[in-house]
Amino acid sequence: MKNTRPADFTDVRATNLSVVLHHLRAEGPSSRAAIAASTGLNKATVSSLTGTLIEQRLLRETGHTGNRIGRPGTALALDGSAYAAIGLQVAADRLTALAVDFAGDQMLLWHRAFSTGAFSSGRGVSAITALAQRAATRVRQQGRQVLGVTVAVPGLVEESGTVRLSPPLGWSDVDLRGQLSGSLRQPGLEVAVANHAGLAAVAELRHGGHPGADLTYVTGAAGIEAGIVVDGRLLHGSRGFTGQIGRFALGPAGSPTLADLAGIEPLVRRALPGYDPASLTDLAPAVEQVAILARAGDSGALDALRDTGTHLGQGLALVANLVNPSAIILGDHYAALAEWLIPAASAELSRHTLTSTHLAASALGLHAAALGGAVTHLDRIDTGTLP
Amino acid sequence: MKNTRPADFTDVRATNLSVVLHHLRAEGPSSRAAIAASTGLNKATVSSLTGTLIEQRLLRETGHTGNRIGRPGTALALDGSAYAAIGLQVAADRLTALAVDFAGDQMLLWHRAFSTGAFSSGRGVSAITALAQRAATRVRQQGRQVLGVTVAVPGLVEESGTVRLSPPLGWSDVDLRGQLSGSLRQPGLEVAVANHAGLAAVAELRHGGHPGADLTYVTGAAGIEAGIVVDGRLLHGSRGFTGQIGRFALGPAGSPTLADLAGIEPLVRRALPGYDPASLTDLAPAVEQVAILARAGDSGALDALRDTGTHLGQGLALVANLVNPSAIILGDHYAALAEWLIPAASAELSRHTLTSTHLAASALGLHAAALGGAVTHLDRIDTGTLP
CATH class of the missing domain: 3.30.420.40 (ATPase, nucleotide binding domain)
Structure with a gap:
């Protein structure tokens, strides 16, 4: 009911350019004949499409290569340098x-x-x-x-x-x-x-190495937010205000929110009671300190991490019940603490949902966004x- | 990254057939010239597309009509009868x-x-x-x-x-x-x-009369579930298990779920203390009875409705924070009780979210699905x- 824009040859060409780029990204350098055989596009179309892509400096010829289909041909490879x-x-x-x-x-x-x-x-x-x-x-x-x-x-x-x-x-x-x-x-x-x-x-979808096209990324920085990818596309909602999971609360006015219960700041304040709150403008050193204590078996840090993981798992169960991602990725500072958070969070996630959701730490570090x-x-x- | 199927003329034609149907649905009977002028498709294309649609008995000619553009032409109208x-x-x-x-x-x-x-x-x-x-x-x-x-x-x-x-x-x-x-x-x-x-x-999107393409429908039948439409498309998630909001709970094992707190059955049991539980296999007469009591000012029924609305609003705030619909539609039995549920639910929804969400009763009755x-x-x- 939504699409009211007529389509023309330009749309077909865009789709087919995309098909050629996708093939080369997935399969590596390929001859024009191999591209045609694998994509189902005819050879003349492949020649025209790859011509445009070479002109735009998105592909380059990499010299002759053995070719499983027909005569040896010139291989084409993605050119990322332009x-x-x-x-x-x-x-x-x-x-x-x-x-x-x-x-x-x-x-x-x-x-x-x-x-x-x-x-x-x-x-x-x-x-x-x-x-x-x-x-x-x-x-x-x-x-x-x-x-x-x-x-x-x-x-x-x-x-x-x-x-x-x-x-x-x-x-x-x-x-x-x-x-x-x-x-x-x-x-x-x-x-x-x-x-x-x-x-x-979006970064996790392209560079995170997770299978599937339905994933949710959870930030554990100064707030808790979720980025939700559904069927390969980012969920925007009516105004772009999706993923505000730090505000999750069930209960009367004044009930604690998920950010109160499972946030990185409350975790650090609890795990490091002597830590100077003024220094909390930069969370990274404090998070590292919590990890050091946990690794050393400090019971205060381990208790705080387990409780945070439990609350986080309860919050993520709401996400799983509502949008059913195949994976939930713990990002930012959560990733650095994942080995202690995930066991408790996974247990809660399973307890509150009827379907299985893979819970993993992001490997993209603090600059995924x-x-x-x-x-x-x-x-x-x-x-x-x-x- | 997802689309790996080459496009061809068939895709263009499907899009343009869709454009013509959309125009006629929105504008009513139109001449071929008016369709061309409004859609930007050229007249030969419009003739070919409408020819196909007439052959398929999806359009019919409705006789000559005054036409704002050029000579009077034959008007075409959607034909729903085939x-x-x-x-x-x-x-x-x-x-x-x-x-x-x-x-x-x-x-x-x-x-x-x-x-x-x-x-x-x-x-x-x-x-x-x-x-x-x-x-x-x-x-x-x-x-x-x-x-x-x-x-x-x-x-x-x-x-x-x-x-x-x-x-x-x-x-x-x-x-x-x-x-x-x-x-x-x-x-x-x-x-x-x-x-x-x-x-x-999906029915609300097409027949509900709500503006916008991001809406969430909430069932108030034997369970509570949500149907989430995002950008005009139903949200399926990784396995199709979305919208399980009746399972929402934040708290330790045994904490009540949203279905316990805001379900139709618990509401009926509370508002109608003398009601025979065995008769609850069909909720409709019980829901009607609750409405009659509420209309008569029965304080037990009104209290139960207000509390149900409050809990429902807290649950819907989670939905709004996560997927940011422009409207949430209360369906099934909730719709029959909406005048008492919505005030309390709206107040909670506003209190827990940073963005406004329209809350309304479905007009599609008990057979929307x-x-x-x-x-x-x-x-x-x-x-x-x-x-």
């Missing part, structure tokens, strides 16, 4: 910039101290813009065309790129995309702003929308 | 069969007593098959081609049509689709089995897949 994209990730304590090229190679990974306590949103936006600008310049110096920049922000982000509300950053109604676009002033550079957890889920931000621009090529 | 589909709905207390034609006109609505307590799943399947068979025969007698039959079942239904687990029916691992297909033995008749709430959500079952077959025509 295009790259940038992801930025804004947390309460730091900025992260990351660039990857179309081949998936990471070109830069930068961290900058950031303090939303000390910064107004205006100064924050300036810092973000300056970092994006420097990253774009560096990538261009390495000979790549920068397709786009996406900034990952925790909280409610409108599709327009306005940050409606970000409790971890203390921001509301900040037109981050508008201000960034105005400052970057680069024709052809796409600028976007999106939710942290959603972008991290930045990676996802870059990946969104490169994914578009894979769907046949050429630069 | 095709129909059947939906069946299985509840613990009764079977419902419903048929609609492509124009959306209801051709039959039958109810049959059904008792999963007394019936083995084998006898249940026989009763379902017999009803489907009679409905198909009746529809054919009225001169329509029956495109398909879909059976709505509460609980976990695999995509294959096997009922994995239906607590309200007391069924597990029943290959309902296989048994039905074997018994109906009609070439060309599609047979499907799917979750009750999901099918009801059967309607949705029929609609799924007719929807396929609208996407350009002709019978």
Whole structure:
């Protein structure tokens, strides 16, 4: 009932470009004849499609190769060297910039101290813009065309790129995309702003190595949010405000939320009673300290981790019962503590659901959302929308 | 990354058939020239597309009409009289069969007593098959081609049509689709089995009159389940086991679930303390009795409704926080009690979420899932897949 746009030859071509790129990504270098045989496209079409892709510097010829079908032919391989994209990730304590090229190679990974306590949103936006600008310049110096920049922000982000509300950053109604676009002033550079957890889920889908196209990524940073991928596509909801699982609560006013019960900050405060709360602007050292204590068998840390895992499992059971992912990926700081969280969380998840859900730690580290931000621009090529 | 099937002219044609049907559904009878002007398709293409649709008896010419663009032309209108589909709905207390034609006109609505307590799943399947068979025969007698039959079942239904687990029916691992297909033995008749709430959500999307393409339908029958439509498509999850919100619970083992706190059965037991529990196999008379008491100002009934609404709102807040629908539709027996449930539920929903969600009663009555079952077959025509 939704699609009211007529289709034409352009759509067919985009789909078929996508089919050729997908084949080469999955199978590695292949001759035109092998592509035709495997995809079902006829040889003339494959020649035309690969011609366009070579022109656009997305494929290159790799010399002659033995070919299982017919005469030996020239093999074609994906060429990742022409295009790259940038992801930025804004947390309460730091900025992260990351660039990857179309081949998936990471070109830069930068961290900058950031303090939303000390910064107004205006100064924050300036810092973000300056970092994006420097990253774009560096990538261009390495000979790549920068397709786009996406900034990952925790909280409610409108599709327009306005940050409606970000409790971890203390921001509301900040037109981050508008201000960034105005400052970057680069024709052809796409600028976007999106939710942290959603972008991290996109990164997991492409680089996480999980089977299946229905996965949920859970952030364990200053808040708890979920990025939900359904049938290979990120779930946006009516306004883009999905995955707000930290607000989960069942009970009368004042009942604790999932963020109160299973958040990283409450865990750290409990596991490290002597820890200076002021230092909690950067959670990473505190999380590392909790892991050290747990590894040493400290019962306070182990109890706190088990209780956190139990509550987290109860929250994730709600997610599993509602959207039925094949896997739930514990990200950010949860990943560093996964060996202690997962046993308790898995037990609760099984107890509250009728179907099995795989629970695993993310292997993408603390910058999965930045990676996802870059990946969104490169994914578009894979769907046949050429630069 | 997912689409690996090459596209061809057939896909373009399906999309454009869909565009023409969509135009006529939205705008009413139109000339070929008006269709071309409004859709952007060229006139030769429109002539060819409408020719096919007339041949397939999906359009008919309605005589000459004044035409805003160019010469007066023959108007074309949707013709719903050639095709129909059947939906069946299985509840613990009764079977419902419903048929609609492509124009959306209801051709039959039958109810049959059904008792999963007394019936083995084998006898249940026989009763379902017999009803489907009679409905198909009746529809054919009225001169329509029956495109398909879909059976709505509460609980976990695999995509294959096997009922994995239906607590309200007391069924597990029943290959309902296989048994039905074997018994109906009609070439060309599609047979499907799917979750009750999901099918009801599909019916709301097409016939409910709600704006937007992100809605969640909540069943208030023997269990509580949600059907979640995202961007116009039903959310299936990895195995089809979405929307199990009756199992929602946050707390240690034995904590009450949303079904315990906000279910129709607990509500009836509380609001009607003298009611014979054995009579609860059919909830409709009891629900009507609760409404009569509430309308008369009975404080016991009003208290029970308010508490149920409060718990329901807390559960729906979890749904809103996770999938961000624009509207949540209270269906089945909830709809009959909506005027008392919605105020308390809305207050909780607002209190627990950062975004606004419209909460409304379904106007589709107790057979929304059967309607949705029929609609799924007719929807396929609208996407350009002709019978």
